[in-house]
Amino acid sequence: MIGLIARRVLGALPNLLGIIAITFLLTRALPGDPAAFYAGPAGTQEAVEEVREKLGLNRSLPEQFWIYVKDLGSGNLGQSLSTGQAVIQELRMRLPASLELVFLALALAISIAIPLGVMAARHPNSWIDHLCRLVTTAGVSLPTFFTGLLLTYVFYFLLGWAPSPIGRLDPFLTPPSAITGIYTIDSLLHGDIVLFRACAAQLCLPVLTLTVFVLAPLARMTRGSMMAVLSADFVRTARASGLASPTILVRYALRNALLPVVTTVGMVFSFLLGMSVIVEKVFAWPGVGSFALDALVASDYAPVQGFVLTMALLYTLLNLGIDILYVVIDPRVQLTK
Amino acid sequence: MAVTTFWGQARATARENPFTLVAAAMFAGFLLIAIIGPWIVPFEPLASNAAQALTPPNAQHWFGTDSLGRDIYSRVVVATRVDLSIALSAVAFSFVVGGFLGAIAGFWGGRIEQTVMRLCDMVMSFPLFVLAMGIVAALGNSVFNIILATAIVNLPFYVRVARTEVNVRREAGFVEAARLSGNSDWRILLHHLIPNALPPMMVQVSLNMGWAILNAAGLSFIGLGVSPPQAEWGILVAEGASYIISGEWWVALFPGAVLMLAVFTFNFLGDGLRDLTDPRRRT
C-alpha cells in the first residue's frame, strides 16, 4: 500500500512542472506594462525603459522562466507591484481565509447533499425525488455572484438576520491571534466564545452562497450511485436475509455508494476554488481570490502567478488525497494493481 | 415488456422523468429565439433613450428599461443568440477536438497516449474558472476568447472519456473483424470506434453548455466578459446587480431568470440524455 501511495505521489510531480510552466506562460501573456506602472504616472519613456531593464522584463522568455523557477525554489514568489508586498507573505496571510470558506462550504454541501441523494434514491421518480432535483438544480443554475447578492439583499438588507457583509469580522472586534489563521478555530482554541460566534456569523452568507452552487453534482452523484448499489445483488441478499432497512442503507449500501461520490468531491472542490474568487469579491472576504482578482485587473503578474499556482497545487494535493483515499478504502484497487 | 426502439425508450424515459420532455421543449424554444430573436424584438437592443432610463416594467417595456433607457426585453432576447452561440461553440469545440484527441490516444496508446493524458492532467489541475479567468485576461475580452477559454477548460474531460471508451474497445471482436477485412486504422477509428464513444460524451455536453453560460456570467462580473454595448445574459445580470439594493429589481431579475431557465434546461436535458443513452446508469 505504501508503494502504491508513493507511486501516486511521484506520478503527480511531472504535473507540477507542467502547472508551473502553464502558469508562467499565462501570466506573462497578461496585457499591461509593469514597467510603465513602476515608472509612475508622470514617468518618461526613458524612465520606463530603465525600469524594464531593472525588472528583467527585456530578457528572453526562457531566461525569464529559468529565473522564475529558481525563485520558486527559494520560496520567492515575487513582489506585488501595486502593494509592494512579497507575494508569498500575502498568500500566507490570506490562504486561511479562503480555505475556511471552501472547506466549510464543502462540509456543508456534503452534509446536505448526501442525505438528500440517499432520500431521492430510496424513492426514485417520486415527488421527493423531483423536488430534490428541482431544488439542487436551481442552486447550480444561477451565477454565484447573483446568488450572493440576492442572499445579501434578502437576509441582510431586508430581514437583518445576517451580519453586515463587511468582511471576515466585525470591525470593532480584534481577530484572534493566529494559530492556524482560521478565525473560527483560533477563537475556539483561545476559548473566546463571543469572538467565535462573531466569526461564525460572518461566514454564514458566503458559505451558503458557495454551498448552494455545488449541491447539485453531489446530490446527483449520490442518488445515481446509491440507486445502482440498491439494485445490486448483495443488497437484495441482505434484504432477503431479513436485515433492517437502516442497517442495509447505512452499513452496506452507503459505504459502497460513496466511492464515486468521493471522486465528485474532487470536481466539486475545483468548482469551489474557482467560485471562491467571485464570492470573496462580493462579500469583501480577504482571501487569495480577491487578492488575485485585484492583481489581475491591475495587470500585476506576480500575485496572479502565485495565486494560480497555489490553486493548482491545492487542487492537485486534494486529488492526490482522494486517490490515496481510494487506495485505502477500496480493497479492489489494491488487488487489481 | 422490453422497449427496444429508440423512440420507445425515449418515451419511457420521458414518462419516468417529465422534466426531460419539458427541458427538450424549452431547449427547442431557446434555439428558436436565438435564430429569429433579432427580428422579433420590439425595440432596437442597442438604442439608448436617456429620458426613459430605469423605468419599471410596463405595457411598453415588458421587462422595464436599464440605466441608458434601453429595452431590457429586447436585450435579453437578442442575448439568447450570443449566449447559445458561446455555449454551443465552446462545447462543440471541446467535444470534437477532445473526442478526437482522446480517441487517437486510446487507439494508438504508447507515447501518444502518455503525452495527451499528461497534458490533460495539467489542464485539469487548474480550477476551471481560474484557468478561464487567466486565459481571457491574457488574450483580451471578446466573445471568441471567452469561447476559446471555455473550450480549453472543458477539453480534458472529453479527452479522458473518449480515450477510455476507445481503449476498452480496441481489442474487441468487431474491430478485429474490421481490420481483417482490410480497413485502415483511420477508417476503423472514424467509422467504428468513435461513434461508440459518443454516448457517454453526449451527456456531459448538455451539462457543459449550462456551465459555459455561467462561466461567461462570472467573467462578466469581474470585468472580463463581452465588451459593451453587446448584450449577453451574464453581463446584463452583472450590470443589474448593482441596482438590486437601490430598488430597481427588474434590471437584474429578468436576465437572471432567463439565464437560470436556460441553465436549468441544459441540466435537465443532460439528465434526460443520461437516462436515454445509458440504461445501466439511469439516474
Add this chain to the structure above:
Amino acid sequence: MFQTRRRSLLKAAGVGPIAAGLLSASASREALAQDKKDTLLVANEFGANMLDIQGVGANRPSYGVAWNAYDRLLTYGRKKGPDGNPMYDFAKLEPELATSWKMDADGMGVTFTLRKDAKFHDGSPVTAEDVRWSFERALAMGGFPTFQMKAGSLEDPAQFKVIDAHTFYVKFIRTDKLSMPDLAVPVASIYNSVLAKKHATEKDPWAAEWLKNNEAGGGAYKVASWKPGQEIVYERFDEWKSGPLPKIKRIIQRDVPSSGNRRALLQRGDIDMTYSLPPKDFADFASEKSKIKVASLPIENALFYVGMNTSKPPFNNVKVRQAVAYALPYQALFDSAFYQRGIKLFGGSNDVKAPTWPQAHGYKTDLAKAKLLMAESGVGPIETVLSFDLGSATVCEPASILIQEALAQIGITLTLNKVPGASWRAALLKKDMPLMLNRFGGWLNYPEYFFFWCYHGQNAVFNTMSYQNPKLDKLITNARFAESKVLYEGMVKDMIRVVNEEVPRIPLVQPMMDVAMQTNISGYTYWFHLEPDYRQIVKS
C-alpha cells in the same frame, strides 16, 4: 478510580474556558458599545496600496494616509463652500508644523519657524533636519512626487537649508506663485528621518521598502494597523500640537469592493461614511428625504473630457474635432452617465468672459452642424477606437456607449476599449490612443496650472492629446509668471479661447465630489486631494 478523576478533570477543563467566555461576553459587549461611539467606520471601494505617498506607484487612497498621518509645514485655511459645507480655502495658507514664516525682502526665499513642541509618533522631536530630509527625498524618489515639487519650482535639494533645529529656509529659484501652496500638498509631508534612516540600506537610502509598510509621521493620527486590501485603522495621536486636537479617537477604514453592499451597509446604519458610490446612489440619497446625508462639491480644477489624438489623422484635422464636439450627446451624458452630479461644461459660449477654469464651452449637440463640418473636413467615414479606464467604468461605460451611438450618426464608427488600471497609465504614456474618455484634476487651483499639465507642448503625460501649439505655450508661460493681475487675466482668457476654438479635448462635465454619511456625522471638509480629512470630523 484513575479514570473518573481524569474524566472529571477533563470536564472541569472544558467548563473553564466556556464560563470565562460567557463572562467576558457581557464585559466585551459593553466595551463594544463604547468603542462604537468613539470610532468612525468608513467603507470604500479600495484602500491605500502603500503607506508612503512618495513611493513608486502610490495610489490615491495613499494620499489620504499622508494627509492624516503626516504633517506638512503649512496647510490651507477653511471657508464655507457653495453647498454650505466647509471646504479648504486655496487662497489662505495657515501654520501647521511651521508656526510662522517670513518672506525675504526680494521675495526669493522664505524662512519658516517650526513648532518647538512638535513630536513624531514615536516620541522623538521634529526638527528642521527632518523637513530637509523629507523634501530631498521627494526630489530623489522620482516620478510623481518629484514632478509635484517641480510644479512649485522646488527642484533642487540645494534650495532647502537647515538654519537651526527649529528654523528652516527655502530658496526660490524663480518667482512662482505656486511655490508656497506647493508646500502644503500631501507630497510635501514630513517624515521622521531618524527613524527612517534606521531602516535605510545602501541600495535603499531613502528607506522606500520600509516606509511602504510603516508610517513614520507626526500627524494627528497614527496608523494603528494596516492590512493591505482589507482595512487601515487610525488612532488619534494625543500629543499632536500642530492644530486643534481632533474629536474622533479612532477610524477604521475598510475595503468593501461591492458598491451594492456599501450602499446596503450605509442604509442599514452599519457604517458611518463612504465616498465611493456610483453617481446614481448619491443622486438617490441627495434627492429624497433619506436618512443619509450627502456632501457634494464640484471638484476644483477638474473635468471629464473626450480627448483626441491631434498628432495623427483623423483627429489632426480641426474640423473633424469640431464636428465631434457638435455631435456629442451632452445632455444624455449628463443625465445617464453622471446622474446630473456635476457642472455642465457644454452649452456655454466660446467667447470667454471670465478667467475661470473649468468653464462651459460653446459647443452643444447639433447634428446638422456636425455633419456639415465633417463634410467640410474632407475626411470620409472614420473607423476608430474609444478607450477608457476600467477604474472609472461606472461613469465611462454608459458614457462611451452613448458617444458610440451618437458618433455613428456622423459617420464615425467606434469600437469600445476598456483598459485596466495599470495599463491605462502605460497607454496614456504611449500616446497612441486616437480617442479617449478621461478625467484630470489639478491639486493647485489655477487655470495655468491645469493648462501647463494638459495643453502645453512639453507633452507631459497628461497632455493626452499630444497637442502642440507654440502660441498657446507662450500664453501659458506668460500666465504662470505674469506680473500684473490684468495681464494675467487677459492671458488666461486668451488661453481658454484658443482651446475652445481648437478643441483638442472636449470638456464634458466638471465632476462632483460626493460623500455620503449618517446624519450624526458633521464637519466633513472638502479638500483638493479628495481624501477625507478626519481631523475635522465630528460624530455626535
